[in-house]
Amino acid sequence: MKGFLAQIAAMALKELTILRRDRQALALLFAMPLFFIVVMSYALEGVFEAGSRGRPIQVLVVNEDDGTLAAEAIGDLRQIEGLFLVETIGGGRITSERAEQLVRDQVYPMALIFRRDFSGRLQAKATTGSAAEAPCVVLMVDPAMNRQLIAPVKGLIQGDMERRQVIAAIPQRIKEAFARLSEKAGEMGPHVGDVEKEFVASLDLKELGGTNNASKLLALSAPKGFGAERRPTTTEQNVPGYAIFGVFFIVLTLASSFIREKEEGTFLRILAAPLPKTALLIGKLLPYYVVNLIQIALMFSVGILLFDMKPGNVAALTIVSLAVSAAANGLGLLVAALGKTEAQVNGLAVFFAITLAALGGMMVPTFVMPGFMKTLSRLTPHAWALSGYHDVIIRGLGVRAVLPETAVLLGFACLFFAIALWRFSFR
């Protein structure tokens, strides 16, 4: 047993020394995913986090209304988290022409323009119910802007406009109700007007129109057991995604190493030594497994140190990491077994690394994929690994919660190893 372990140690030590001197392999395994994490986190911050408290969407506001309702609506919008209203530039009010120019020049992504008769039209619609022919408020956007960003902003503004309209209609509707009442009860005639005034006065319409009430009515929550009640940041999306992406690039390094040993004859020489084949395989795979764990630790450290990512339960993260590394090593051995030349191995490894990563949601989140693609993504170890990491980092879950993902990942590892050993030729 001691000799067996010593031989494994010798194999592993040799492999690590060779890997340590292979700058290209190190760049592929460490620099590439790190680069992706840093660059993509910064680059996609706008997509993932636009509209959040830390990164609000800037909206130019042009108020041409000659009444008071536009100012009240603007007051409402100021309270909405995720929107930052730019109402003046250089101390002066913004005109619609200036706003259009600024959107055209891509200085601001959108402008909200309240037309001159905004209050009048809103009042008219509220009292007569007739819709204005031309819109009284315009949201002007750069056509190149992401539709996913426009939709929520449009929804927020639309919602506020409708609420304003309802509020504007309330006094008129009450007046109509009391008028109908006074017709039926003639003896109360002189007092109805006083009751009506008192009733309307008792309604704090300003308070009804404020957004604070809405926020009190709607509380953000998460399913029972999910610790986090916050949206994931770009980093929390990207770090695990690109860490998994990088982990599976071990397939290329590992499989190439097997083929190179076969082509260069060192494998033959190792086989001529009194070394059990199990020791050979364990000694050869062990360093790559360790490298995978170092990769993951490094990627997550970057996320924590540079982007202030909260790692969550470390034990749960470790379990998922151990399982995903096993799956990656299994796939590496499988590719080494299937490829006969270094060119074949490189082709297969890159194909698996890129295709499975794309399918598994490393590049495009699975929630934006069509239904059949989502189903396909569940056939990749990547998707399960990402799900496991998201359970821990975003949903704040612990060891027990990631056991299903871990089991599936280990299942993938067993499947890959079984096929690899069946197909592997030591000659």
Next chain:
Amino acid sequence: MAEPIVDAVHLNKSYGDLKAVSDMTFQIERGEFFGLLGPNGAGKTTTIGMLAGLIEPTSGRLMIDRCDPARDTNKVKAKLGLVPQDFAFYPTLSARENLEFFGRLYGLWAERLEVRIREVLNTVQLSDRAKEPVSHFSNGMKRRLNIAIGLVHEPAILILDEPTVGVDAQSRNAIFDTLELLNQAGVTIIYTTHYMEEARRLCHRVAIIDCGRLIALDTPVELTRSIADSLIFIEFANGLDETFINRLSDLGKARITNPEQGKVQLETGAREQALKGLVELAEESGVHIRSVNVLEPSLEAVFLHLTRKHVRDTAKNGE
């Protein structure tokens, strides 16, 4: 007679319908320098593979130092040192690191490993370059390191597959000296080559293999003695008729290698007489001789005689 260190009896190895080694029987004495000579596809590599425990024979019996490689695989492997034809080491590691790794696979660690590394580096004269990456080495140095790795665990039997391919004369001589010293120190050496002069200089006995069969086994001296004095290759300017060929056969054992082009191989024990007779016969018959090439008695001639192939030509094709 002492018990042979290698005892192969009726060895066979087949890959499907292909018989790579067929009914091969030979023994190698302890401390012997044993040569394996044969063209491409002759079965040398398969034979070496079976000796090294890398290939299991289909049938037959093989004993290495009283051990059965099929049963005591690791015990047999520990007694053997393999030096493949290709450079089988890691170019990004240094000579020392390569030796450390392969030594550890054979169970050498710590002081014992250090001592052996020093000794083999000294033996192959690479001590002063031990820490350099092997990729910086010349071909000759790489060949010497290839041998050193096979020696690091002090094997009783060293198997070398064409160890001098692609090296200059100086490095080749250095390798010969090293191998001779090792052999004198008691290491049994099994050596495959297609260089006849190497086999003649180094080997106590030579086995000639062709088409998976052992076709001759003896000392180089006895092997050359076993064939005629000379081989004469004659090329005539025109085709040959039957009468002429019959008369040519009186001069020795005539073999028509290419009758359309008038090529004849004449094997004779009396070279001078045969050449004189050839000239007379050509004059009488009005046949013009284009060229005459006399091959001195040598292992090359033996090989040619036995296999009808030029070993150098076959070697160039790949093995």
